[in-house]
Amino acid sequence: MDLTIWAGGRLRAPEDPVLTAVDHGVTVGDGVFETCSVQGGVAFALTRHLARLERSARGMGMPPLPLDEVREGVAAVLAAAGDHAGRLRITVTGGPGPMGSHRYAPAEQRPTVVVVAGPAATMDVSRAVRSPWVRNERSPLAGLKTTSYGENVVALAHARARGADEALLADTRGRLCEGTGSNVLVEVGGELLTPSLETGALAGVTRELLLLWGGEAGLPVREAAAGELPWEVLDEVTAGRAHLALTGSIRNVTPVVRLDDVDVAAGPLSLAAQRLFAQRAAEDLDP
Structure with a gap:
């Protein structure tokens, strides 16, 4: 390399x-x-x-x-x-x-x-699986980006063995939290919602900028209230009643097109968020 x-x-x-x-x-x-x-x-x-x-x-x-x-x-x-x-x-x-x-x-x-x-491999879409393990929102490392990454290594290996590029985790209270190296967006009810940081999710830079830029552009994107995104919301995604996207520093904003073993559609708000982020990031490299 x-x-x-x-x-x-x-x-x-x-x-x-x-x-x-x-x-x-x-x-x-x-x-x-x-x-x-x-x-x-x-x-x-x-x-x-x-x-x-x-x-x-x-x-x-x-x-x-x-x-x-x-x-x-x-x-x-x-x-x-x-x-x-x-x-x-x-x-x-x-x-x-x-x-x-x-x-x-x-x-x-x-x-x-x-x-x-x-080098960095870029992607336009993501494929995810639900992880059998959880994120401990009460851990002293919750929300910190540390080199203690063993849990993420195991969860991502589990996902890759199933043909996915990301594993999604709940917190210990059964709320949708994050991926091993990404934040999550759920497109539901005409909005894009990202899990609350109370779940132990990392405050991602891409997540932060999308919330800022989306608000300025009139895109309905916001942080969910505590408990607003239960783990079961992913069942709505596989049923086609909701959509999913991931954010991260290398992937930027990528709609999820497969969850577990189910092909799912990219949502219109997820695609709009992807376009908006790419446009704003090209305009300002240190926002």
């Missing part, structure tokens, strides 16, 4: 070692990350992504992030990658740490920053 990597203050070859074996991001998943799409050598919505990176780090109890170092890495990677980059990943870990889950004292912590750019 054609990757451009920056770590430790300089560009690295893909085969170069960049982490110690006791990096806390490796041993216990003590880290945060962001993924941005790249358009014409520019990371889309970078300001919003960095703000969320900081929120996730605070939620993890990590020390203040070295944002100057992060920005240096982003600039170096994008300059080196040129037009070949389609996505950018920023990872900040707790750095070298104990073998267990506890951390060193704050003065001893040395975060590790890794920035990687590479």
Whole structure:
């Protein structure tokens, strides 16, 4: 894979070692990350992504992030990658740490920053399955974008084994929550509804921008009230009485055309949201 990597203050070859074996991001998943799409050598919505990176780090109890170092890495990677980059990943870990889950004292912590750019496969539609596992909305990691991604790895593998590209999760109270790497939109009753963040869903940047831009354009899109989107609403999708779309930093807005083993139609509001997001994103790369 054609990757451009920056770590430790300089560009690295893909085969170069960049982490110690006791990096806390490796041993216990003590880290945060962001993924941005790249358009014409520019990371889309970078300001919003960095703000969320900081929120996730605070939620993890990590020390203040070295944002100057992060920005240096982003600039170096994008300059080196040129037009070949389609996505950018920023990872900040707790750095070298104990073998267990506890951390060193704050003065001893040395975060590790890794920035990687590479190609991105785009898609116009999505295929999803209902996951047998749930998102714990009461977890201390709920709503944070951390490197502790094991649950998502398992759920997405389950989906891919069934010919899908995303797995949908409920929360522990039986409410529709999110995908493993996406937010959800349900087109029902003449509106586009996205699950409340009370479900433990991540506050996605694409989700945030669609709510903003949709409101400005008169598109009926809003965050659902708590309990307004029960898990059973997906039965309405397979019955053809509702529609589904997914949002994410690489997929942008994609209508779902297959749920479980049922082909479903893309909804008109979902398609309108897809067009609106593409138009507004092309007009402003750092909204």
